[in-house]
Structures are given as structure tokens and as C-alpha cells.
Amino acid sequence: MKLLTCPLNGQRNISEFTYGGEYHPMPDPNTTDSRAWAEHVFFHDNAAGVVTEWWCHTASSFWFLAERNTITDKVIRTFDTSEIFNERVDFKVPDAAEKQS
Amino acid sequence: MTDYNPLLPIAPAQGNRRSPLYRRHVDLQAKFEQVGDAVLVSHYVKPGIEVLLAANLGLVDLSTMPRTGFKGAGAPAWAASQRVKLPKLPNTAVTQKDGSVVAKLSHQELLIVSNIMGSATSIDRLNREHLNREHSNKEHLNREHLNREHSNKEHLSKQTLAPQTYSLPRADSHSWLAVTGNAAAEMFSKICGVDLRVHKFAHNQVAQTSVAKINGVILRHDLATTPCFYILSDITSTEFLWDSLLDAMEEYRGAAVGVAAMRSLAANK
Incomplete structure (x- = not known):
């Protein structure tokens, strides 16, 4: 295992x-x-080498990040998302005029 | 405390809350008792014999007992303001003054289970206080919204975006089983990847893991000197988990026991 x-x-x-x-x-x-937005949402680089990936511990629904070498399948480290996401991201709500245009 | 009276015979469907396992209990000729608005198994065979069974390896259904949870960046601070003693680290628990247990599942998530007498007082109080807070927050948000429309601001004020606390009412989403006895940890080694031996997994320690292929929260909360492991898992899989546990327990002569045996073991100092 x-x-x-x-x-x-x-x-x-x-x-x-x-x-x-x-x-x-x-x-x-x-x-x-x-x-660029579509690339971000839908496409993967599928790079050979060290990549950062999302993983979820399903028993606790805890999402975290892992650095893994896709050639050797060795996990270099796993870390809490707060290392990257350390402040709230607010999205601007388009006003009615923008929505119609 | 509670108005439970073990001398009164009672049907499993009589209370407001019924366990998803009640058919199993009826088949095992269980004697039921009422605790608050819930019905649970007092014992199956003679209570005296069940204490011995539970000290070796017993399985108890506590699914109708009170429990709740809170989640969000503001949850720990809010719970502390409600005089809840909080565990310092995630995956640990603290026993409260009234015997209820508060477990920290992550930095922002709390699980609260009642004592084995089924006292709902502190859990009801927390749920009520949280609801009141929600109402006042909603009113505050409405006021902010009106202010924003008047002043044409783009964003809500910082105060509105203060860390939130969300309710996680575990009573309807999770079943609650207890595995008691000295053979419990060895039995778990067949169906769970985490080492639950008593010298490795301490009293009030928590493991969120897979048990018999079912995801669950395991909380070790001993009954005086007898090891006891609570399992909280998805309520829709309760019958499968119950049957799997009884199957794994068979080789250790484990059996289903009632909550009366747990109370007797807890009283054995």
C-alpha cells in the first residue's frame, strides 16, 4: 500500500x-x-518533473497541496493550503449595466 | 439531568429520534429506554452479563444521543466565548464539566458529543446560541445591504466579513457507535489502518480515517479504565458498519451491548 x-x-x-x-x-x-481563464480552469500542463497538486483526505474532507515528481512518483512534501492562500479573495460583482452589455 | 427511567419498557419508535439500527435491535430482543426525546438500547441480555461482555469487547449504538458541530474561521473563538473548553490541537478532544466531549477536527471545526447519560443541556444551549447569533448577523447584513445601496459602496464593510461560524448538526448526518473493551484495539487492526492500540492512541485522541471501508471519526473516550472508541460516520451506511463490526468482533467473542453496560463501566473507578 x-x-x-x-x-x-x-x-x-x-x-x-x-x-x-x-x-x-x-x-x-x-x-x-x-x-487564459479557460486554460486555468480546464487544462493541465501534464509536466514531467516536480509539480504541485491538489489532494484531498476524503475521511476528513481536508484539501491540501503536494509536491510530487511525476517521473519517479516520489512525493517531496505535502503542505497546508494556508502557505499559499493566506488572504481572502473577493470577486467584483458586475453591476446591472455590465451584465446587460 | 435527564428523565430516563430504565424500569419503563419502551418501543424503539416511541421517541422523536429513532436509530437507523432499530430493526437490528428488535431482532436482538433489545430492551429500550428513553433519554430526553430519544430512544436507545438499555440492554439485550442481563445487564450484569453485558458489563462483562462490554469490558471484553462490546458494540453500542448511541445514534440517538445528542451531538452537534460548528465550523468556520470564527468557530473556535465563538465556542470559547460560550464557555466551551477547547482542545489545543486538531484531532484531540477535551471532556467538559458536564461530561460532554468537544473534539477539534481541524483548526476551524468542532464536534461535540453528549455524555453517556444523554444530557442535551449544553448541546441544546450551544445550538440555540448559534441560532440567535445567526439571526442577529442576518439583521446586521440586511442593514449593511441597505447602507451599501444608499452610499453606493462596492464592498461590504470589514465588520460584515468577520470570521464566520457555521452550524454542522451532526445528529442527522452521522451515526454514533461505541466499541468498548480491552480487545477493541486488536479488533480494529483488522478493519482500520490507524494504530489504535492504547499505548499509541491516547484517551481523547481523534483519528479521521476509514473503518471497514467507511469514512469516519474515531474518538477514544475511555469508560473509567475500560478503553472505549466512538465512531461517527455517515448515517446512511450505519447498518453496513454495524454488521461489519459485529463480524470482525466475532473472533474475540464481542457482542452488541446496551448503554447500561457503558454506564456501569464508567462508574467503575
């Missing part, structure tokens, strides 16, 4: 985890174009 270390719950069998895709920094939704 493969093992993975959850930053909250410690080392657990890999069967307790769900893969959540690659992590990419979010482009600024107010200035980015549709193409």
Missing part, C-alpha cells in the same frame, strides 16, 4: 485520498482574457 502524509491527519493509506488535479496560481479574473 502506498502511503501519503496529510498535513492535518498524518500518514495514511493512499486509498484514503483523492487526487484533485494540478495547482496553478489563479490569473486575475478582472484583467485576464477568456483564453
Whole structure:
């Protein structure tokens, strides 16, 4: 059985985890174009080498990030999302005039 | 405390709350008791024999007992303001003055289960206080919304975005079982990947993990000197988990027991 270390719950069998895709920094939704936004939402780089990925410990629904080498399948480290997401992100609500245009 | 009276025979469907396992209990010829608005199994065979069974390996259904939870960046501070003693670390628990247990599942999530007498006083109070807070927050938000429309501000004030506390009423979403006795940890080694031996997994320690392929929260909360593990898991899988646990317990001569045996063990100092 493969093992993975959850930053909250410690080392657990890999069967307790769900893969959540690659992590990419979010482009600024107010200035980015549709193409870049679609790339961010739908596309993966699928890079060979060290990548950062989303993982979820399903027993506790705890999402965290992992750095993994996709060539050797070695997990370099797992860490709490607060390392990256350390402030609230507010989205601008378009006003009625913008919505209609 | 409660108005429970073990001398009164009672049907499993008589209370407001009924366990998803009540058919299993009827098949096992359980004797029921009422605690508050809930019905739970007092004992199946003679209470004296069940104490011995529970000290070795027993399975108890506590699904109708009071429990609740709160989540959100503001949850720990709010609970502390309600005179709740909080665990310092995630995945640990603290026993409160009234015997209820507060477990910290993450930095922002609390699980609260009643004492084994089923006293709902402190849990009801917390739920009520939270509801009051929700009402006053909603009124505050409405006022902010009106202010925003008048002053044409783009964003709500910082005060409105203060850390929130959300209710997680676990009583309807999670079943609550207890595995008691000295053989419990060894039995768990067959169906759970976490080492629950008593020298590795302390009293009031929590593990969120998989038990018999069911995700659940395991909380060790001993009955005086007898090891006891609470399992809180998805209520829709309760019958599967109950049957799986009884199956795994068979080789250790484990059996279903009632809450009366737990109370006797807890009173054995």
C-alpha cells in the first residue's frame, strides 16, 4: 500500500485520498482574457518533473497541496493550503449595466 | 439531568429520534429506554452479563444521543466565548464539566458529543446560541445591504466579513457507535489502518480515517479504565458498519451491548 502524509491527519493509506488535479496560481479574473481563464480552469500542463497538486483526505474532507515528481512518483512534501492562500479573495460583482452589455 | 427511567419498557419508535439500527435491535430482543426525546438500547441480555461482555469487547449504538458541530474561521473563538473548553490541537478532544466531549477536527471545526447519560443541556444551549447569533448577523447584513445601496459602496464593510461560524448538526448526518473493551484495539487492526492500540492512541485522541471501508471519526473516550472508541460516520451506511463490526468482533467473542453496560463501566473507578 502506498502511503501519503496529510498535513492535518498524518500518514495514511493512499486509498484514503483523492487526487484533485494540478495547482496553478489563479490569473486575475478582472484583467485576464477568456483564453487564459479557460486554460486555468480546464487544462493541465501534464509536466514531467516536480509539480504541485491538489489532494484531498476524503475521511476528513481536508484539501491540501503536494509536491510530487511525476517521473519517479516520489512525493517531496505535502503542505497546508494556508502557505499559499493566506488572504481572502473577493470577486467584483458586475453591476446591472455590465451584465446587460 | 435527564428523565430516563430504565424500569419503563419502551418501543424503539416511541421517541422523536429513532436509530437507523432499530430493526437490528428488535431482532436482538433489545430492551429500550428513553433519554430526553430519544430512544436507545438499555440492554439485550442481563445487564450484569453485558458489563462483562462490554469490558471484553462490546458494540453500542448511541445514534440517538445528542451531538452537534460548528465550523468556520470564527468557530473556535465563538465556542470559547460560550464557555466551551477547547482542545489545543486538531484531532484531540477535551471532556467538559458536564461530561460532554468537544473534539477539534481541524483548526476551524468542532464536534461535540453528549455524555453517556444523554444530557442535551449544553448541546441544546450551544445550538440555540448559534441560532440567535445567526439571526442577529442576518439583521446586521440586511442593514449593511441597505447602507451599501444608499452610499453606493462596492464592498461590504470589514465588520460584515468577520470570521464566520457555521452550524454542522451532526445528529442527522452521522451515526454514533461505541466499541468498548480491552480487545477493541486488536479488533480494529483488522478493519482500520490507524494504530489504535492504547499505548499509541491516547484517551481523547481523534483519528479521521476509514473503518471497514467507511469514512469516519474515531474518538477514544475511555469508560473509567475500560478503553472505549466512538465512531461517527455517515448515517446512511450505519447498518453496513454495524454488521461489519459485529463480524470482525466475532473472533474475540464481542457482542452488541446496551448503554447500561457503558454506564456501569464508567462508574467503575
